[in-house]
Amino acid sequence: MSRALANRFTPYMFMAPAVVIMAMALIYPLGYMIWGSFRAWNPSQSIGEAEFVGLKNYVTLWKDPNFHESLGVTLKFAFFVVSFEMIIGVGLALLLDRNIRGMSVLRTMFILPMMIAPVVVGLMWRYMYHPTVGTFNRLLNDWGLPKIDWLGQHALNSIIIADIWQWTPFIFILSLAALQSLPSSALEAAKIDGATSWQQIIYIKIPLMMPVLIVTCLLRLIDAFKVLEVILVMTQGGPGLSTEILALRISRTATEFRELGVAAAMSNYLLLLLLALTVGMFLFTRLQEVRAARIRAAIDEDL
Amino acid sequence: MAEKYEKQNPAFYVLIAILVFMSIGPVLLMLVNSFKLDVDILSGTSGLLFLPTIQNYETALCDVLWYEPEHLDFCQLKFGGAFVNSLIIALVSTALTLVIGCMAAYALVRFRFMGRDTVSLTTLMVRMVPPAVLLVPVFGLWNNEFCLDKNGLIGGLIRDTLGGRGDVCLAGTHSGIILVYVAMNLPFVIWILQSFIVQVPRSLEEAARVDGAGPFQVFFKIVLPLIKPGLAAAAIFTFRIAWNEYLLASALSDRDTKTVPILIVNNMSEFNVEWGVIMATGMLLAIPPIIFTLFASRQIITGMTAGAVKG
Numbered sequence: 001m002s003r004a005l006a007n008r009f010t011p012y013m014f015m016a017p018a019v020v021i022m023a024m025a026l027i028y029p030l031g032y033m034i035w036g037s038f039r040a041w042n043p044s045q046s047i048g049e050a051e052f053v054g055l056k057n058y059v060t061l062w063k064d065p066n067f068h069e070s071l072g073v074t075l076k077f078a079f080f081v082v083s084f085e086m087i088i089g090v091g092l093a094l095l096l097d098r099n100i101r102g103m104s105v106l107r108t109m110f111i112l113p114m115m116i117a118p119v120v121v122g123l124m125w126r127y128m129y130h131p132t133v134g135t136f137n138r139l140l141n142d143w144g145l146p147k148i149d150w151l152g153q154h155a156l157n158s159i160i161i162a163d164i165w166q167w168t169p170f171i172f173i174l175s176l177a178a179l180q181s182l183p184s185s186a187l188e189a190a191k192i193d194g195a196t197s198w199q200q201i202i203y204i205k206i207p208l209m210m211p212v213l214i215v216t217c218l219l220r221l222i223d224a225f226k227v228l229e230v231i232l233v234m235t236q237g238g239p240g241l242s243t244e245i246l247a248l249r250i251s252r253t254a255t256e257f258r259e260l261g262v263a264a265a266m267s268n269y270l271l272l273l274l275l276a277l278t279v280g281m282f283l284f285t286r287l288q289e290v291r292a293a294r295i296r297a298a299i300d301e302d303l
Numbered sequence: 304m305a306e307k308y309e310k311q312n313p314a315f316y317v318l319i320a321i322l323v324f325m326s327i328g329p330v331l332l333m334l335v336n337s338f339k340l341d342v343d344i345l346s347g348t349s350g351l352l353f354l355p356t357i358q359n360y361e362t363a364l365c366d367v368l369w370y371e372p373e374h375l376d377f378c379q380l381k382f383g384g385a386f387v388n389s390l391i392i393a394l395v396s397t398a399l400t401l402v403i404g405c406m407a408a409y410a411l412v413r414f415r416f417m418g419r420d421t422v423s424l425t426t427l428m429v430r431m432v433p434p435a436v437l438l439v440p441v442f443g444l445w446n447n448e449f450c451l452d453k454n455g456l457i458g459g460l461i462r463d464t465l466g467g468r469g470d471v472c473l474a475g476t477h478s479g480i481i482l483v484y485v486a487m488n489l490p491f492v493i494w495i496l497q498s499f500i501v502q503v504p505r506s507l508e509e510a511a512r513v514d515g516a517g518p519f520q521v522f523f524k525i526v527l528p529l530i531k532p533g534l535a536a537a538a539i540f541t542f543r544i545a546w547n548e549y550l551l552a553s554a555l556s557d558r559d560t561k562t563v564p565i566l567i568v569n570n571m572s573e574f575n576v577e578w579g580v581i582m583a584t585g586m587l588l589a590i591p592p593i594i595f596t597l598f599a600s601r602q603i604i605t606g607m608t609a610g611a612v613k614g
Contacts, residue, residue, distance in 0.1 A: 007518070010410075010414065010518040011410040011413075011414035011416040011419075012410075012416065014406040014407060014409055014410035014414075014518075014522070015406070015407050015410045015411075015416075015422065017403040017406065017407075018403045018404060018406065018407035018489055018493065019407075019422065021403065021482070021485055021486050021489065022425075022426070022429070022486055022489055022490070024482070024486070025441070025482050025483055025485070025486030025487075026429050026432065026437075026486045026487070026490075027425070027429070028444070029437055029440035029441050029444055030429075030432070030436075030437075030440065032440040032443065032444055033436070033439055033440035036439065036440065036443065041443075043442070043443075046443075046447040046448075047443060047447070092322070095318075096319070098311065100311060104600070104601070106319065106322075106323065107600060107604060108596060108597065108600040109323050109326055109327055110322075110323075110326050111596055111600060111603055111604070112326060112327055112330060112593065112596050113326055113329075113330075115543055115592035115593070115595060115596045115603070116330065116547075116589045116592050116593070117546070117547035117549075117564060117585075117588050117589065117592070118547060118549070119547065119549050119564040119567050119568060119585075119588070120333075120567070120585040120588055120589050122571075123333070123567065123571065123581060123582070123585045124329045124330070124332065124333050124585070125329070126571070127332075127333070127336070127578060127582070128329065128332070133344060133345050133578070135332065165325070165326070165329070169326065170607065173604055173607060173608070174607065174608060177604070177608040222431050225433060226433035226434065226435070228433075228434070228435055228549075228550060229547075229549045229550065229564070229568075232549075232568065233567075233568060233571055246435075247433055247434075247435035248435075250435045250436070250438060250439070251435055251438055251550060254438055254439050254442065255554070260439050260442075260443065263438070263439045264439045264440070267435070267436040267438075267439060270433065270435070270436060271432070271436055274431045274432070274433070275428075275431070277431070278427075278428060278430070278431045282427065
């Protein structure tokens, strides 16, 4: 009897610590934020003292041109970063999917940029982009070319390049893994039928990799909205608002302008955006599973 | 292991060399610069013609050195202390996340219980929450709500021993930062470990249970040793986030609990950047992840692919 009871409680005992911690430090704060977003709230007040203002924070943001600019920068950043990384990453994976000596060393070298702290990545690139002592302008100078104002006029492009440097390997590694797990029978059949390597890539490899590619793309997209430290160190959102992505604006609204209510409302907008992406990813993987199950059922019937 | 390697076009090797140079070039540049004096960095005599010096590292670590560096009259950068803080926070939060996440993942995979689907869906959903979104509520909660009254029993005891005014709050303590990091990393760890636990053969566990092992014994003695690769991958990813994170740590730490990224950002934002010292601190912050990458790249790749492909 006691044994059966103990068994019944086992899963709850295993789950309890995780549930408690996540409820306390994730779910409760998120609820707290939604509640706080309806208030005029500054850091010296506790949330109970803050005045309830209804949807005012959301409406203010909706009309705020700075918020629009910031949102635009975020979307532009995410779009360009993800598209370039997908193209370069998948391209390199297709190119390097060969049986060569030292492939594992190569992969180790490629994951290095991802593992290093974003703060340090920002630091390195800020040095390289430096107008006078930076590596790039020195090279341009040595070659007799005009200097480029990397973090001034072209700030957004420069941070996009830095992010591409850091995260293309992620897509490269995942697509390489996908490529190497493709069924060899399909490729063999294509080779026997005389398909050129371009035809193999376009008609066989890419379509078969598609599920992994879409998930990778969505993961990267979600991460692109989280980028903050690299940009903070490189440009601090400037010049003007040209690189002030949403995450950075949230942190500045909270710490510099001391408007926690507005920052909370902004966080909610960002969260909604990410929620849409996550739900999209979730639905997509479910769809894949259903389709796989149906194919398996069809095969079983044939047998 | 007699694998056959295909012969490749020389242009192919050139391409690979360029790629490798591009990906590790910036890191090497930082390493080289961290051994240069500021004069050498600014003078523009680029290249490898300089006298390497550890002066930058001495400046950065002046508070933990056993001797006083000659070029310094005052120890301004307390980098050593921050390094210790970072280490404590990263190691404790990694250990806690792994233990707690492992147990939760096991329960989600092996047991059918009420609320299982809710928990599993919630973990999937909260994975996307960015640290910036947590900034506002965590700052408010840690400072105002997660506090012990200074007149209460435990709060009073802590206040008496540590001194200070006001209530005892989570903000400004190591545990405060550790709590956020554990919560932030749990969804990912649970998710990734689920895919490893599924592969553990059920028959092994049943055999152990027949031999009279309780559920906790089965978990710790049978399941845990079998999912070591998964644990390694999860540990590296958790450590990486806890070690590198800046935003939440900067909102929650006080003077004594600052971590390394905070110090670096604070020293960067000042107008006159001392490149040599900054590069040295950056290098010190980058060393643990670099070591992991060199020695555990296989686990990292496993973790990454398991995380994305099993989506």
